[in-house]
Amino acid sequence: MNMESKKPDWIIGEIKSNIGEIPVVDTNLSLSDRLGGWKVGWGFGRNNYRVDPGLYAVGNPTEESPVFVSANYKLSFDRLRENLGGLDGWIMVIDTKGINVWCAAGKGTFGTDEIVTRLGYTRLAEVVSHRRLIVPQLGAPGIAAHEVKDRSGFRVIYGPVRAADISDYIKAGNKATPQMRKVRFNTWDRFVLVPNDLMASFKYALIAAAVLFIISGLGRDIFSVERMINNGTVLASLITIGYIFGTALPPILLPLLPGKSFSLKGVWVGLLLFFVIGWYSNNFITLFSNKLSLYAWLLLLPAISSFVTMNFTGSSTYTSLSGVLKEMKVAVPIQAGAALIGLILLIVGIFI
Amino acid sequence: MIGMRYLPDVVTLEYDETKCNGCQMCIIVCPHAVFTIENKRAKMVDRDACMECGACAKNCPEEALSVRAGVGCANAIIIGAIRNTEPTCGCEDNSSCC
Numbered sequence: 223m224n225m226e227s228k229k230p231d232w233i234i235g236e237i238k239s240n241i242g243e244i245p246v247v248d249t250n251l252s253l254s255d256r257l258g259g260w261k262v263g264w265g266f267g268r269n270n271y272r273v274d275p276g277l278y279a280v281g282n283p284t285e286e287s288p289v290f291v292s293a294n295y296k297l298s299f300d301r302l303r304e305n306l307g308g309l310d311g312w313i314m315v316i317d318t319k320g321i322n323v324w325c326a327a328g329k330g331t332f333g334t335d336e337i338v339t340r341l342g343y344t345r346l347a348e349v350v351s352h353r354r355l356i357v358p359q360l361g362a363p364g365i366a367a368h369e370v371k372d373r374s375g376f377r378v379i380y381g382p383v384r385a386a387d388i389s390d391y392i393k394a395g396n397k398a399t400p401q402m403r404k405v406r407f408n409t410w411d412r413f414v415l416v417p418n419d420l421m422a423s424f425k426y427a428l429i430a431a432a433v434l435f436i437i438s439g440l441g442r443d444i445f446s447v448e449r450m451i452n453n454g455t456v457l458a459s460l461i462t463i464g465y466i467f468g469t470a471l472p473p474i475l476l477p478l479l480p481g482k483s484f485s486l487k488g489v490w491v492g493l494l495l496f497f498v499i500g501w502y503s504n505n506f507i508t509l510f511s512n513k514l515s516l517y518a519w520l521l522l523l524p525a526i527s528s529f530v531t532m533n534f535t536g537s538s539t540y541t542s543l544s545g546v547l548k549e550m551k552v553a554v555p556i557q558a559g560a561a562l563i564g565l566i567l568l569i570v571g572i573f574i
Numbered sequence: 575m576i577g578m579r580y581l582p583d584v585v586t587l588e589y590d591e592t593k594c595n596g597c598q599m600c601i602i603v604c605p606h607a608v609f610t611i612e613n614k615r616a617k618m619v620d621r622d623a624c625m626e627c628g629a630c631a632k633n634c635p636e637e638a639l640s641v642r643a644g645v646g647c648a649n650a651i652i653i654g655a656i657r658n659t660e661p662t663c664g665c666e667d668n669s670s671c672c
């Protein structure tokens with residue numbers, strides 16, 4: 223989006239500075255801001271939800287006012303500005319290719335080089351008289367504060383992890399409490415991740431459901447449309463329900479699931495699904511009419527759930543690369559083996 | 575973070591206390607309170623809470639800290655294995671990211 227061609231509705235004015243007019247941004251999110259945030263929460267257009275890098279103002283800042291650094295992922299930028307209500311300050315948006323602060327810091331795009339470069343482009347040193355940048359703490363993996371200082375003269379001050387704490391942080395004289403410095407991962411934090419996780423692999427679940435629908439028609443008499451409709455509908459529904467609960471339950475139940483490794487946590491969810499869907503379903507008897515397919519699902523559901531839950535390590539806030547590598551070395555061969563045996567049992571079961 | 579401790583004794587975080595100048599940057603940037611200050615020097619008090627984000631090592635002006643920084647993400651490791659690269663989120667190719 224080019225600002226000259228279309229001014230976004232969150233720019234509500236301009237303020238004079240030593241280098242000319244700087245756009246002033248709204249600290250209240252509009253309905254379209256909120257809808258946009260909701261949309262990317264469901265995984266739509268996450269890679270093209272950006273603001274233009276550069277300098278912005280909130281309130282009525284002077285050359286003494288603090289400077290906040292943000293990523294150019296619009297959700298990061300919105301989270302910052304909505305928490306700057308009542309404050310006067312500057313926002314320097316750096317170019318992280320539309321990626322949020324934490325992920326961009328991991329890649330180094332929210333980094334020392336970009337900050338130093340952006341300081342040059344924005345001519346911030348002429349706009350403010352002080353030499354301090356308040357940078358979100360979760361940007362620290364990409365930034366060497368001492369290098370920024372050496373190269374630009376600006377001192378990096380790490381703000382709190384959550385933008386919601388900024389007001390208290392400023393009031394305390396740029397001091398963060400230990401709680402402000404820690405990442406959380408409470409039930410709500412995990413719950414908000416569910417929509418995106420659901421959408422991420424939904425097409426594969428639908429493909430699996432479609433394949434199983436067709437396979438349900440197979441039998442010793444080769445193929446029966448009636449059987450496909452009778453059994454296939456139930457089986458496809460089970461797969462879809464299983465996918466939804468298999469994706470949503472691990473994040474929500476995470477601390478309650480026994481074990482430290484995510485792949486093990488996922489096994490319990492798979493077993494739970496097996497018993498809940500299977501045991502208490504009337505269709506269980508007709509659908510899994512032979513013992514082989516029963517054993518097949520006993521292997522398949524935990525294997526799939528284990529894999530899905532293992533992938534949730536990427537959304538968690540406390541897993542390390544070394545730890546995930548370690549658990550994958552054990553888990554992936556077991557998951558693959560269980561899935562393979564399960565599939566063979568399922569296919570053999572159809573024809574005997 | 576009750577009930578949410580990851581695998582013990584796996585992280586690559588190393589700390590050489592003799593190099594510490596007491597600037598406290600590691601204490602400030604660590605999102606898991608791995609360090610605390612003791613006798614004007616940083617002390618590593620909860621190594622197993624480390625998620626290898628690399629913030630401490632990056633911000634230590636004395637290079638007293640080292641860690642193989644990376645994403646604790648199974649999907650990134652799978653993508654890396656397929657492409658024969660370092661573990662990476664799929665941000666570059668406009669698919670899902672992080």
